[in-house]
Amino acid sequence: xxxxxxxxxxxxxxxxxxxxxxxxxxxxxxGAGMDRTVWSQQTRYLAHHGFSPMAVDLPxxxxxxxxxxxxxxxxxxxxxxxxxxLDMGPVRLVGHSMGSLISLxxxxxxxxxxxxxxxxxxxxxxxxxxxxxxxxxxxxxxxxQLMTAWAHGARAHVxxxxxxxxxxRSGCQALLERAADGVIYNDLAACNSYEAGDIAGQIDCPIxxxxxxxxxxTPPKATAQLVAGFEEVDLRHLKGVGHMMxxxxxxxxxxxxxxxxx
Amino acid sequence: xxxxxxxxxxxxSLHAGQEPDPTTGSRGVPIYQTTSYSFxxxxxAAGLFNLEQPGHIYxxxxxxxxxxxEERLAALEGGVGAVCTASGMAAFHLACATIMSAGNxxxxxxxxxxxxxxxLNLTMPRFGITTTFVDPRDHDAxxxxxxxxxxxxxxxxxxxxxxxxxxxxxxxxxxxxxxxPLMLDATFTTPYLMKPIELGADIVMHSVTxxxxxxxxxxxxxxxxxGRFDWAATDKFPTLSEPYDGYHGISFFEEYGxxxxxxxxxxxxxxxxxxxxxxxxxFHLLQGVETLPLRMQRHVENTATVxxxxxxxxxxxxxxxxxxxSHPDHELSKKLLPKGAGAILSFGIAGGRxxxxxxxxxxxxxxxxxxxxxxxxxxxxxxxxxxxxLSAEDLSAAxxxxxLIRLSVGLEDSEDIIADLARALKASQKG
Ligand SMILES: Cc1ncc(COP(=O)(O)O)c(C=O)c1O
Numbered sequence: 001x002x003x004x005x006x007x008x009x010x011x012x013x014x015x016x017x018x019x020x021x022x023x024x025x026x027x028x029x030x031g032a033g034m035d036r037t038v039w040s041q042q043t044r045y046l047a048h049h050g051f052s053p054m055a056v057d058l059p060x061x062x063x064x065x066x067x068x069x070x071x072x073x074x075x076x077x078x079x080x081x082x083x084x085x086l087d088m089g090p091v092r093l094v095g096h097s098m099g100s101l102i103s104l105x106x107x108x109x110x111x112x113x114x115x116x117x118x119x120x121x122x123x124x125x126x127x128x129x130x131x132x133x134x135x136x137x138x139x140x141x142x143x144x145q146l147m148t149a150w151a152h153g154a155r156a157h158v159x160x161x162x163x164x165x166x167x168x169r170s171g172c173q174a175l176l177e178r179a180a181d182g183v184i185y186n187d188l189a190a191c192n193s194y195e196a197g198d199i200a201g202q203i204d205c206p207i208x209x210x211x212x213x214x215x216x217x218t219p220p221k222a223t224a225q226l227v228a229g230f231e232e233v234d235l236r237h238l239k240g241v242g243h244m245m246x247x248x249x250x251x252x253x254x255x256x257x258x259x260x261x262x
Numbered sequence: 263x264x265x266x267x268x269x270x271x272x273x274x275s276l277h278a279g280q281e282p283d284p285t286t287g288s289r290g291v292p293i294y295q296t297t298s299y300s301f302x303x304x305x306x307a308a309g310l311f312n313l314e315q316p317g318h319i320y321x322x323x324x325x326x327x328x329x330x331x332e333e334r335l336a337a338l339e340g341g342v343g344a345v346c347t348a349s350g351m352a353a354f355h356l357a358c359a360t361i362m363s364a365g366n367x368x369x370x371x372x373x374x375x376x377x378x379x380x381x382l383n384l385t386m387p388r389f390g391i392t393t394t395f396v397d398p399r400d401h402d403a404x405x406x407x408x409x410x411x412x413x414x415x416x417x418x419x420x421x422x423x424x425x426x427x428x429x430x431x432x433x434x435x436x437x438x439x440x441x442x443p444l445m446l447d448a449t450f451t452t453p454y455l456m457k458p459i460e461l462g463a464d465i466v467m468h469s470v471t472x473x474x475x476x477x478x479x480x481x482x483x484x485x486x487x488x489g490r491f492d493w494a495a496t497d498k499f500p501t502l503s504e505p506y507d508g509y510h511g512i513s514f515f516e517e518y519g520x521x522x523x524x525x526x527x528x529x530x531x532x533x534x535x536x537x538x539x540x541x542x543x544x545f546h547l548l549q550g551v552e553t554l555p556l557r558m559q560r561h562v563e564n565t566a567t568v569x570x571x572x573x574x575x576x577x578x579x580x581x582x583x584x585x586x587x588s589h590p591d592h593e594l595s596k597k598l599l600p601k602g603a604g605a606i607l608s609f610g611i612a613g614g615r616x617x618x619x620x621x622x623x624x625x626x627x628x629x630x631x632x633x634x635x636x637x638x639x640x641x642x643x644x645x646x647x648x649x650x651x652l653s654a655e656d657l658s659a660a661x662x663x664x665x666l667i668r669l670s671v672g673l674e675d676s677e678d679i680i681a682d683l684a685r686a687l688k689a690s691q692k693g
């Protein structure tokens with residue numbers, strides 16, 4: 001669906017059904033350079049299992065209009081405002097990668113906006129390899145290629161897509177190639193310069209963190225550093241899965257999400 | 263500078279899309295010779311039918327053996343997804359039917375496979391889809407044939423019968439300037455010789471029957487989704503950008519974005535038209551794909567040797583292949599097809615229709631068949647077979663002279679191929 005928000009058109013994927021205001025809202029936030037479609041293996045399922053999923057395209061991403069937001073806190077403020085505009089009460093906020101940083105910020109600074117958060121590919125800091133940042137700044141195809149190469153576990157580089165006929169590696173690369181010039185760089189720079197500080201200690205809502213054992217973008221060690229700061233956390237590990245876990249292991253993520261959201 | 267640690271082409275040819283079977287450990291791709299799949303429970307069944315979760319339901323829509331081939335071909339082409347079909351023609355029809363409806367229009371190269379020409383020229387108009395054919399080398403003709411109803415530009419990477427090389431980046435640019443996708447039939451090149459998606463094509467189709475399968479034993483086709491085209495940038499592609507009643511109002515673009523075409527082609531096209539590939543054929547075709555790089559290299563080498571021979575033979579009046587310096591696309595071919603311009607060529611035989619007939623009747627090793635892209639060398643003389651009802655004038659209008667012999671160079675020892683051709687050429691001249 002499309003909503004008009006702050007004078008711009010914002011696109012949200014709702015699982016191919018009309019948003020049901022009676023069902024608990026789930027807002028899903030994508031990672032750097034990506035868009036709503038990274039959640040395509042979950043939204044429709046959630047929509048038919050008692051939730052109202054909305055996978056958003058951040059400003060300047062996917063089919064959303066608007067200017068790019070250049071810092072994680074600015075993206076978080078925007079998400080909090082959007083939650084207000086949706087007028088469905090506090091949401092269950094699900095974030096992947098850059099979206100997990102945004103979710104942390106929303107939960108810490110806009111506690112009334114969220115009921116609980118689910119983080120995937122999360123870390124307290126996301127330093128970006130200088131070669132990747134450079135390629136992104138020059139809008140070179142190398143940036144989508146490096147991100148795709150690092151974002152998938154070994155298995156996903158060969159096979160294993162449960163959706164017949166889809167090929168994960170090119171799926172991810174094509175998604176990133178579709179980003180307009182400057183988008184990937186904007187997002188990676190925002191991740192690179194983000195400092196979480198003691199954010200973990202400022203979050204009161206229930207937190208679920210899902211970790212892929214082969215995640216090279218936000219390695220399990222980096223996630224562990226973040227998790228150490230939470231007083232209480234529901235931590236789930238997925239073996240043999242990389243950073244793009246909701247695409248690499250969609251069945252497991254669907255089940256984990258459903259149990260964590262309820 | 264770091265490089266993406268992607269598995270390389272030859273490795274993907276052998277591995278992409280398959281991991282050892284989780285229950286049996288089978289290293290080879292098993293043939294899942296089944297029509298249907300047991301559901302875990304009613305909830306899972308409902309989820310599968312409703313596209314809430316992926317999985318197999320019925321082999322018209324998907325099958326695990328076919329899915330390995332699909333993932334492998336998508337990997338080799340660099341596409342986001344692939345849908346295999348019963349034949350190359352079924353793939354062409356599936357792609358057209360997925361993105362177009364009655365009232366729409368195609369701009370196509372006039373130098374395409376006869377079957378594809380028939381479908382566009384004679385059959386599709388019955389369903390309200392019309393085509394304007396253009397000279398693929400005439401870029402202004404492409405541009406000026408586009409109308410407000412045009413939905414796709416279509417050509418072959420290597421044309422028929424003149425082995426015209428399509429200037430893919432240029433024609434892709436023309437398509438994109440008009441908000442249209444470029445669809446290519448890449449049967450003659452295979453992803454080993456050219457990666458059309460990297461050059462700007464949006465949809466790639468193959469007759470897998472030919473070089474990809476390589477053994478001339480199984481029919482098959484594939485539609486590969488490049489995933490870079492924006493179907494929702496205009497209102498021209500409602501099958502992808504608008505809600506679809508078939509699945510409770512889903513918009514394929516909203517949900518699947520860059521994979522919208524792959525998802526719709528399967529969920530609607532295979533479901534309703536049903537031109538599915540059989541699992542046994544997928545298995546046979548996979549055996550071919552495993553050795554694609556090795557075979558294509560040898561096809562190209564043998565073609566060069568055969569051309570060297572034909573160039574010195576007095577019974578040969580001309581040779582059409584992009585590797586020959588007199589071919590109009592010789593330079594373009596060096597740029598777009600650095601590994602070679604394929605193994606199909608045509609040549610003219612001195613003495614015309616009669617000499618052509620005698621040549622065909624005297625080959626012994628080469629097979630006289632209506633096919634190309636087999637591991638074995640194949641020949642045909644259109645004027646005395648496929649086009650025998652046409653007059654000399656009609657033949658030349660179709661770009662097929664009375665003297666034209668088409669050769670699909672195989673993997674035999676090139677000395678044996680040449681000896682066979684030499685004998686038959688000699689016999690052809692004894693009128
Ligand atoms: C270039 C080309 N495209 C498409 C086809 C049709 O493929 P199939 O015979 O697998 O239906 C052929 C087959 O002859 C072909 O040569």
